Amino acid sequence: MSGTELLRVDERDVAAWDDQADVVVVGYGCAGVCTALEARAAGGDVLVLERSGGPGGTSINSGGFLYCGGGTALQRALGYDDSVENMYAYMMAACGPEPDAALIQAYCEGSVAHFDWILEKGVPYKESFFAGAHEPFHSDDGLVYSGSEFAWPFNEIATPAPRGHAPQTIQDKGALLMNKLIAAAVAAGVRTAFGTRVESLVQAGDGRVVGAIAHTVEGRKRIRARKGLVLTAGGFIYNEDMLSRYAPLLKQCRYKVGTETDDGSGIRLGLAVGGEAIRMETGDISLPVFPPNDLRFGICLSEQGQRFINEDVYFGRIGEYALMHQAGRVFLLVDDEHFGRPENFPIEIAAAGETVEEVEAELGMPRGALVNTVAVYNEYAARGEDPLFHKGADWLAPIATPPFGVIDLSTESFVYTAFTLGGLWIDPQARVRGGGGDPIPGLYAAGRTTSGVAKQGYSSGMSLGDGSFFGRAAGRHAMTSRT
Amino acid sequence: MSGTELLRVDERDVAAWDDQADVVVVGYGCAGVCTALEARAAGGDVLVLERSGGPGGTSINSGGFLYCGGGTALQRALGYDDSVENMYAYMMAACGPEPDAALIQAYCEGSVAHFDWILEKGVPYKESFFAGAHEPFHSDDGLVYSGSEFAWPFNEIATPAPRGHAPQTIQDKGALLMNKLIAAAVAAGVRTAFGTRVESLVQAGDGRVVGAIAHTVEGRKRIRARKGLVLTAGGFIYNEDMLSRYAPLLKQCRYKVGTETDDGSGIRLGLAVGGEAIRMETGDISLPVFPPNDLRFGICLSEQGQRFINEDVYFGRIGEYALMHQAGRVFLLVDDEHFGRPENFPIEIAAAGETVEEVEAELGMPRGALVNTVAVYNEYAARGEDPLFHKGADWLAPIATPPFGVIDLSTESFVYTAFTLGGLWIDPQARVRGGGGDPIPGLYAAGRTTSGVAKQGYSSGMSLGDGSFFGRAAGRHAMTSRT
Numbered sequence: 017m018s019g020t021e022l023l024r025v026d027e028r029d030v031a032a033w034d035d036q037a038d039v040v041v042v043g044y045g046c047a048g049v050c051t052a053l054e055a056r057a058a059g060g061d062v063l064v065l066e067r068s069g070g071p072g073g074t075s076i077n078s079g080g081f082l083y084c085g086g087g088t089a090l091q092r093a094l095g096y097d098d099s100v101e102n103m104y105a106y107m108m109a110a111c112g113p114e115p116d117a118a119l120i121q122a123y124c125e126g127s128v129a130h131f132d133w134i135l136e137k138g139v140p141y142k143e144s145f146f147a148g149a150h151e152p153f154h155s156d157d158g159l160v161y162s163g164s165e166f167a168w169p170f171n172e173i174a175t176p177a178p179r180g181h182a183p184q185t186i187q188d189k190g191a192l193l194m195n196k197l198i199a200a201a202v203a204a205g206v207r208t209a210f211g212t213r214v215e216s217l218v219q220a221g222d223g224r225v226v227g228a229i230a231h232t233v234e235g236r237k238r239i240r241a242r243k244g245l246v247l248t249a250g251g252f253i254y255n256e257d258m259l260s261r262y263a264p265l266l267k268q269c270r271y272k273v274g275t276e277t278d279d280g281s282g283i284r285l286g287l288a289v290g291g292e293a294i295r296m297e298t299g300d301i302s303l304p305v306f307p308p309n310d311l312r313f314g315i316c317l318s319e320q321g322q323r324f325i326n327e328d329v330y331f332g333r334i335g336e337y338a339l340m341h342q343a344g345r346v347f348l349l350v351d352d353e354h355f356g357r358p359e360n361f362p363i364e365i366a367a368a369g370e371t372v373e374e375v376e377a378e379l380g381m382p383r384g385a386l387v388n389t390v391a392v393y394n395e396y397a398a399r400g401e402d403p404l405f406h407k408g409a410d411w412l413a414p415i416a417t418p419p420f421g422v423i424d425l426s427t428e429s430f431v432y433t434a435f436t437l438g439g440l441w442i443d444p445q446a447r448v449r450g451g452g453g454d455p456i457p458g459l460y461a462a463g464r465t466t467s468g469v470a471k472q473g474y475s476s477g478m479s480l481g482d483g484s485f486f487g488r489a490a491g492r493h494a495m496t497s498r499t
Numbered sequence: 500m501s502g503t504e505l506l507r508v509d510e511r512d513v514a515a516w517d518d519q520a521d522v523v524v525v526g527y528g529c530a531g532v533c534t535a536l537e538a539r540a541a542g543g544d545v546l547v548l549e550r551s552g553g554p555g556g557t558s559i560n561s562g563g564f565l566y567c568g569g570g571t572a573l574q575r576a577l578g579y580d581d582s583v584e585n586m587y588a589y590m591m592a593a594c595g596p597e598p599d600a601a602l603i604q605a606y607c608e609g610s611v612a613h614f615d616w617i618l619e620k621g622v623p624y625k626e627s628f629f630a631g632a633h634e635p636f637h638s639d640d641g642l643v644y645s646g647s648e649f650a651w652p653f654n655e656i657a658t659p660a661p662r663g664h665a666p667q668t669i670q671d672k673g674a675l676l677m678n679k680l681i682a683a684a685v686a687a688g689v690r691t692a693f694g695t696r697v698e699s700l701v702q703a704g705d706g707r708v709v710g711a712i713a714h715t716v717e718g719r720k721r722i723r724a725r726k727g728l729v730l731t732a733g734g735f736i737y738n739e740d741m742l743s744r745y746a747p748l749l750k751q752c753r754y755k756v757g758t759e760t761d762d763g764s765g766i767r768l769g770l771a772v773g774g775e776a777i778r779m780e781t782g783d784i785s786l787p788v789f790p791p792n793d794l795r796f797g798i799c800l801s802e803q804g805q806r807f808i809n810e811d812v813y814f815g816r817i818g819e820y821a822l823m824h825q826a827g828r829v830f831l832l833v834d835d836e837h838f839g840r841p842e843n844f845p846i847e848i849a850a851a852g853e854t855v856e857e858v859e860a861e862l863g864m865p866r867g868a869l870v871n872t873v874a875v876y877n878e879y880a881a882r883g884e885d886p887l888f889h890k891g892a893d894w895l896a897p898i899a900t901p902p903f904g905v906i907d908l909s910t911e912s913f914v915y916t917a918f919t920l921g922g923l924w925i926d927p928q929a930r931v932r933g934g935g936g937d938p939i940p941g942l943y944a945a946g947r948t949t950s951g952v953a954k955q956g957y958s959s960g961m962s963l964g965d966g967s968f969f970g971r972a973a974g975r976h977a978m979t980s981r982t
Contacts, residue, residue: 023773023933023934023935024773026509026704028511029704113747113748114743114747114750116744221509221512257936260597261775261777261778261924262777262778264596264597265596267597284934287770287773287775287934288773288934290506290507290770290771292744292770292776293775293776294744294745294779295744295745295780296777296779296780297778297779297780320805320806320887320888321887322803322805323803340824341823341824382875382879382886382887384871384874384875384878385875385886385887388867388871388872388874388875389871391867391871392865392867392868392871395867396865403865403868404803404804404865404868405803441744450506451506451767451770451771452506453740
């Protein structure tokens with residue numbers, strides 16, 4: 017049996033339809049509910065098909081951040097200057113090699129209005145700034161730096177502005193976000209079918225996607241999409257075979273951010289009708305050794321005892337560099353003055369000693385390698401400088417107070433958290449693009465079924481951010497279809 | 500117009516065929532001619548469709564190496580021990596993260612017989628070993644180390660054996676190889692159609708690929724493939740749009756190894772009928788600063804003045820690490836005793852001085868960074884050791900004889916040569932695999948239209964090697980089809 021015949025059915029082979037809607041949405045996470053809300057708002061009959069028994073997807077268990085900027089209501093209320101151009105400059109520099117300028121431009125231009133729309137749906141945000149780094153795990157503050165905006169080289173490219181927008185709750189931020197959106201969808205009359213797993217897309221002779229075949233407890237159902245079908249079915253971090261062939265490095269990350277339905281089914285459906293899956297090697301790879309933030313006074317080391325990054329960047333950037341450029345074999349050296357227990361995950365101490373020489377020997381590093389690294393670092397750190405990797409002065413101090421400890425940050429001993437960033441190629445209207453670049457008529461995608469704004473170089477909130485943003489774009493555009 | 504309708508046509512929409520053959524081969528490089536020869540040997544009527552005006556593709560202008568081993572006739576004649584297991588161990592370690600074990604197993608098991616087959620086709624190999632590193636540009640020697648077999652860590656994983664098999668000619672080795680194979684195909688009665696560009700594949704309702712639609716000077720032709728259609732149409736190094744969305748780092752390489760027809764058309768045809776394109780970010784990235792080999796006594800430096808690799812590895816591994824892990828900003832520091840002009844490409848001197856301190860300052864590196872790197876290196880090199888990166892003792896000596904020079908090996912100033920390694924997912928019979936892993940009936944691929952044995956971690960000869968090897972597998976398997 018062919019791998020394709022499961023996923024694509026010719027319209028001529030569909031005798032009749034069992035159900036239909038203007039817009040059919042596959043998957044009911046954040047991208048799916050935003051798609052549904054917007055298509056419904058445009059007057060569409062909307063049907064969401066969800067494999068699980070209820071709504072939420074990975075989003076409902078997520079951190080709940082939305083990466084928004086350009087001068088959102090919350091940014092302005094807290095006195096932070098930002099602009100479309102400034103946000104665009106950061107994202108183009110941060111979001112991996114050659115990110116999609118058109119996607120990022122649309123995302124930045126629409127970000128203020130998008131956050132207003134989220135507010136309208138009833139999601140609450142506290143007008144307070146979280147001064148810690150990156151993740152307000154233990155606060156309900158509304159705004160936070162959730163990327164590397166304040167760190168080199170980005171602080172030289174764009175004016176730093178916090179863009180992580182977190183719903184007002186200490187725990188379960190993702191649930192708060194999603195429950196508000198789902199409630200809005202219920203109120204708006206969005207139809208849903210749970211326990212409904214899409215097996216195939218139905219394609220007409222001209223390439224147009226016109227529906228789906230779904231497996232349900234009542235048997236197979238043929239569901240027509242009159243105006244558009246939107247794939248918002250998550251990524252593939254839970255598909256080991258797909259990871260092997262596309263993104264094997266991500267398999268080394270112990271903690272998968274996702275649900276079991278992040279098995280790549282949405283991507284494969286899109287491929288089967290002529291879509292392209294791009295940047296499939298990319299992922300968010302976080303190394304959450306912080307907080308406590310004082311650990312940033314330490315230095316990240318390769319197994320050769322060399323530094324490889326400014327330690328004040330977003331821990332997703334540290335994780336990316338550690339896994340992708342240092343083969344996941346890295347350490348953090350910190351002195352007694354700045355040592356603290358990581359708050360979120362247990363650690364292993366790889367070495368400890370009263371002198372750097374002792375630590376070097378205990379790590380099995382060649383004599384002089386680590387000692388020289390620390391000597392050069394300390395000489396400049398004493399002056400508040402880091403000419404090699406440009407860590408900010410706030411986190412610079414000589415590593416001088418014994419005892420010295422080394423936290424093992426290798427993939428073998430520490431928790432790396434990962435989800436996939438690769439997926440279907442879309443345009444700013446969330447239309448799935450075929451091999452020639454032209455959209456496949458009738459087919460849309462958003463969220464981690466797509467390669468979105470972050471092509472590597474992730475900042476927290478970009479996944480719910482682009483999923484919700486381009487989901488809405490899909491819902492709107494599908495409703496403009498004349499079919 | 501949809502991007503897909505150009506590439507895939509339903510069989511029901513093909514009223515009649517203009518031509519047909521048992522096996523239709525798309526592209527006439529090394530993979531194509533080997534496919535054709537083998538299908539013809541099995542009694543098939545074989546038709547090769549080639550866009551260009553003549554045969555050869557990229558292969559005819561290539562270095563002509565075949566990566567063969569396991570105890571080939573040439574290896575044995577020259578007294579080199581090798582085995583299937585040994586070759587397999589090297590390739591599994593060298594060929595990137597999580598290479599395809601089944602492909603590599605088949606490739607290694609069949610390698611001795613494959614080289615015998617190449618000999619039978621009349622390709623001459625001189626029974627001599629090239630003692631220089633990697634590329635006998637100026638000799639006609641038959642056997643050479645064309646990878647990193649003798650270098651760390653591979654020399655600890657498998658017994659080093661040279662596996663680069665080079666046709667006996669000083670220049671135009673690729674032409675010698677290809678002309679012999681093409682002559683054999685002509686003699687065997689392989690049919691060819693030049694100036695014939697395949698626009699679409701024809702797919703039956705059950706997913707089977709049954710033919711192609713091609714553009715010719717005489718208009719569009721519908722060509723039936725009774726037993727199989729084989730895509731051997733090259734990679735995508737000449738398609739800037741595909742590089743942007745799949746492999747943007749490769750765009751930084753100044754020299755593209757390929758022809759203009761390496762525009763990804765074969766990959767896109769496979770995608771359009773349900774194939775998957777995997778490891779699309781990968782590429783061979785060579786940094787051909789050697790020969791002269793004495794430059795290996797130098798040390799490769801990051802822009803922080805740190806070493807990042809053992810300098811005695813294959814220059815494809817140096818290029819890969821430089822581009823992918825050091826953002827293409829690297830240098831080579833060498834002392835006067837070991838300096839020599841690179842033979843193949845011009846260089847720029849980034850700095851020179853009577854002391855390392857001078858060089859460090861001229862490079863704008865922080866005081867102490869490079870000095871410490873050199874101090875640690877020299878201390879161990881004097882004893883023939885490199886505990887940090889494990890360069891072999893043959894290339895270890897203190898960097899001590901002034902003046903010291905630094906060659907700029909950044910992508911901006913030096914030549915990086917690149918071709919793509921990502922492509923269609925195939926099984927060991929060269930069948931194109933669909934999303935579920937099952938083969939798409941009737942469809943095969945080989946060479947750089949596929950992701951082959953090297954998923955990153957290239958050694959010279961692996962591309963002609965797997966193209967020819969899996970091309971033959973495709974030709975044989977297609978002829979077993981009962982259709």
